[in-house]
Amino acid sequence: MTLTATVASKFTDDLGMHTAFDTSAHPDILLYMRRIPSAGRPEALFHLLADETRLRLIRALFDCPLTVGELTEVLAIPQSTVSRHLAILRRGELVSDRRDGTFIWYSLADRLLRDEALVAVIRSAVARLPQEQADRERQQAVLEARRARTRDFFDAVAGNYRSLAKPGGGAEGLALAMMMALPPATVVDLGAGEGDIALPLARLGHRVIAVDSSPAMVHTLQAKAQAAGLRSVEAHLGDLEALPLPDGVADVALVSQTLHHTRKPEVAIAEAARVTRSGGRVVVLDLARHGQDWARERLGDLWLGFEAEELREWLARAGLVQIAIDVAQVSGGLPVIAARGVKSA
Template identity: 35%
Template sequence: MSLPLDTLVDVLKTVGEPTRFRLLALLSRGDLTVTDLTEILGQSQPRISRHLKLLAEDALIDRYQEGAWAYFRLQQDGAGATLVRTLLSTAAADDPVLLRDGERLSAVKRQRAERAQAYFSRNASEWDELRRLHASDAAVEQALLKLVGTAPIDSLLDLGTGTGWILQLLAPRYRRAIGVDASRDMLSVARANLDKAGILKASVRHADILNLPLEGQDFDLVTIHQVLHFLDQPELAIAEAARILRPGGRLMIVDLAPHKMEHLREDHAHVRLGFSHEMISDWLEKIGLELDKTIDIAPDKDDGLTVTIWLARDRRMLMADTPPAAAISVLQEG
């Protein structure tokens, strides 16, 4: 990628100021707020905000709102971002200023992780109870990875990302990824997990999955993992996912097969007691997606819940003779 001379000079002038260079170095290592950056750099909030504004004007960083907080991160795409990453790579690894910034960043991330862990611990027993009811995570993981395949994924969107499990699982496959969730507490857990795993090419955002603040046709894989059963109108979430798929892009849905555990409505806020193959297939058909495969993963226990994975594809780049969807039953031995 190349930049016109005037643009190149402007970017170099912007990056060349010491505080702004330090900000870019920090934002290349994950999402941070103004408060985080103020604490790390020891400068006033108005000063930090002014520098961030200049970096944003040159399209070097992204800004997104999460309630009362604004998060910033280094842009992943574009010639300016590429130039910034090149400049950052030339900085001496033993520079005392950058080393000190890195140490303070680690302290901020530790605090973030401790807050997330506190929330996780308060809810861990409930999540463990649910996980014991259905097919094992290992079985779901194996089936999901097999369906996704080994081809590189340019851009991934995970709807209802929760703890960020999908973002971690598929990290070796994608170039960039975004996870969205309506719970700010869960986003804190997901951020902490991404920090711990050292995954810098994924970020998480606060958003309503029924009304995403994202441009259409921007992702080549969208995942919806164990989310639809919490929704009154899950078909709207599927339609929104289809809206942002690129031509030929894929949608992967992971959820529960039909069951009769009524207590999940009251105890765990489940609105739907699972989904049949026919129901999901009909919804996909109505919004113009082609169902490729459906996999049922049986639970370890006879009275447990079956997990189903549906993989669909945007029709706009499919051949007319695409074979019909196949239903595969994957049984777990007890």
């Protein structure tokens, strides 16, 4: 059924369409409906669109979604009038609404926007409205006020924003965004644990080869991958200092928070480089050097983090170039260090 026919069927009963309309004010709308043989009762759609208030609402929503309050300011009419006409447009499937907390956002329905001929007719009718220019000016003021509220908020918290929110929504959000930034790749996750990194990577379309030295961790990861239907995850039991993988299998080798558990960290990095193809990357995320001895007993750490220069030396010795290293302080936690190197040809 066409959009016109749908609207006609809904509004014949709702609005009692049994009278003739004066079509002289909107001849292009009437001409549009006459060209659609399946329109059913085209006077219903004509009645819907021939009302100036409803045309003004549609014009405003062509630009962007708006709330009832904003539409009231744009049209400079009572909120009850705006709400009544929005309800009519919504029943006619020309407007849709979306609740976001205490706000309800109104926008034009996809079915209307897909009908290019009807959109052209509506735009032509809108251009003849006497209030069109004034509505546009008020809408610009409303949108500028919206932008100003956002600017004022960030101006007020500049320098203290981290006390209100974490960048990217927190470490998990940033990690997910970085995963999405990767092109489809084969990622070797060394010290994969239960799959906190491996499984999201697989869900994003990457092939993941996970290696861990704990049989229980490997079993747990396999069970999670199977339950999620992720067939692109391979889980292997193995030692990070003697990986059970062939040379050059990885586009990216990730050594995340596991280097401080290895006996010889430089050997683990060399192994990560070995299984990475030429031009691929080795990424290390671990603890920066710290003096918290409790980590040895409570967390089983062999090393109390690493210095940037020793990581740089190990990466270079493994044949990696374009080395980059940075340290981040973690609120309420131990500092972390991240390092990256590219395997030379």
